[in-house]
Amino acid sequence: MKKVLLLVAIVCFSVTAKAQENVDVYTADAENLVKIVSESAFTPVIDQFSGMVAEDKKEALIADIKATFPELYSAMAKIYMEEFTHSEIKEILAFYATPIGKKLAEKTGDLSKKGMIAGQAWGMKLQGIIQKYQ
Secondary structure (H helix, E strand, O other): OHHHHHHHHHHHHHHHHHHHHHHHHHHHHHHHHHHHHHOHHHHHHHHHHHOOOOHHHHHHHHHHHHHOHHHHHHHHHHHHHHHOOHHHHHHHHHHHOOHHHHHHHHHHHHHHHHHHHHHHHHHHHHHHHHHHOO
């Protein structure tokens, strides 16, 4: 009887360990995806904040900001994991490993910056339209 219980315990432990290993790989893949997608998008933000401090303090500020990235990536990875299966995240990572995927990731910051400018212009236009109806 003790051997059966020991065997059941070992099987349960191995299944739990394997499941944990899969979750850890899933989490690591999701965090990697977030990093790829977000890193260049944060460049304009870092540039904006570093413009607020003296030149001799910029390097330290940037280092402090970048030190917060792992926590942010982890939080964002959880969001991605709610929306995408591990298999889907692997497919997205495969795309970002292609030349066009790398280019997209590299251009994300510029695209975001230009998109915000376009969005602001559109918002101003909408204000004029809305005023017609007030």
